[in-house]
Amino acid sequence: MTERTLVVILCETRAGHITFERFRRHVLDVFDADLALCVAENDREDRSNPFYRAADHVWTSPEYDDWGVGIERYTPNIHPRWRELAEFGPQWLGGVRTDPPHPGSGGILWFFRAFLRHQIAEAGLTDHYDRFIITRSDFVHEIPVPPPELVDNRYVWIPAGESHGGYTDRFISCPAAHIDQALAVTELFTADPSTTAELMRGRTWNPERILKHVYDTSGLSDIVRPMPYTMYSIREEGGHTSWAAGRYSEELGLYVKYPTELRSARFARAVLRGGDWTATRFTVVTAVQQVRVGLRWLTRPFRRPPRSRG
Numbered sequence: 001m002t003e004r005t006l007v008v009i010l011c012e013t014r015a016g017h018i019t020f021e022r023f024r025r026h027v028l029d030v031f032d033a034d035l036a037l038c039v040a041e042n043d044r045e046d047r048s049n050p051f052y053r054a055a056d057h058v059w060t061s062p063e064y065d066d067w068g069v070g071i072e073r074y075t076p077n078i079h080p081r082w083r084e085l086a087e088f089g090p091q092w093l094g095g096v097r098t099d100p101p102h103p104g105s106g107g108i109l110w111f112f113r114a115f116l117r118h119q120i121a122e123a124g125l126t127d128h129y130d131r132f133i134i135t136r137s138d139f140v141h142e143i144p145v146p147p148p149e150l151v152d153n154r155y156v157w158i159p160a161g162e163s164h165g166g167y168t169d170r171f172i173s174c175p176a177a178h179i180d181q182a183l184a185v186t187e188l189f190t191a192d193p194s195t196t197a198e199l200m201r202g203r204t205w206n207p208e209r210i211l212k213h214v215y216d217t218s219g220l221s222d223i224v225r226p227m228p229y230t231m232y233s234i235r236e237e238g239g240h241t242s243w244a245a246g247r248y249s250e251e252l253g254l255y256v257k258y259p260t261e262l263r264s265a266r267f268a269r270a271v272l273r274g275g276d277w278t279a280t281r282f283t284v285v286t287a288v289q290q291v292r293v294g295l296r297w298l299t300r301p302f303r304r305p306p307r308s309r310g
Contacts, residue, residue: 092206
């Protein structure tokens with residue numbers, strides 16, 4: 001039986017007129033996938049862009065002034081003092097009103113995972129799809145992602161790069177049997193924060209480390225596997241961003257949000273050289289990218305963990 005895949009664009013549809021055609025060829029067509037948008041309702045969302053025209057499912061959420069309100073709405077049994085975990089920073093709850101405040105958009109990401117989890121369950125989509133791929137719209141895909149025969153659907157696949165001490169939140173391929181578990185990040189907020197604090201104290205936290213912490217705790221990390229990092233995020237001039245503004249590329253005429261992504265994607269393109277993915281190319285690209293990530297972290301200056309106030 002043919003595997004059925006749903007690709008989900010999370011949070012926003014940015015830069016669609018630039019990225020969509022390559023996204024269609026190099027992601028949707030590779031997996032013969034349907035498309036879903038799980039996004040906010042705001043003035044930046046242009047419903048005439050090609051992502052909307054191609055979408056089989058569209059789920060929209062109000063734009064919250066405090067995304068913690070949305071997290072509370074879509075997280076059953078959330079602990080009333082869950083925001084106290086903001087003490088363990090520095091930047092994984094951005095968008096949620098906390099003391100101390102966090103920069104960035106980490107809290108918005110957790111909301112949209114909870115919101116998507118709700119939508120998938122309500123629509124019974126795990127009965128209709130075998131695989132879920134969750135990603136973003138502002139990725140440039142210059143080459144195809146590895147095909148399903150190399151991305152075994154018994155495992156959760158996360159690109160080897162941009163890990164920042166954990167798992168990147170920018171792309172994941174997950175079997176339907178584990179998608180609820182993969183999206184259940186806000187379950188972190190259902191326990192007494194005093195208990196959770198014992199697990200978090202003494203470390204610096206960012207969205208990538210939070211994601212890995214949740215997967216480690218739930219046992220999902222046992223089936224996580226690395227895959228090639230084949231894409232890079234861009235921003236057009238004047239384009240919205242909640243975190244990295246990027247560096248302008250004269251070659252591309254665009255802002256590259258994360259230059260390390262571009263280097264990883266160009267390395268993968270060089271290995272492919274216009275050919276198809278093979279098991280050997282998959283392994284080589286992934287291994288080299290993992291080594292590069294390890295070297296970047298080994299050469300970072302030592303940083304003292306934040307002092308606990310508890």
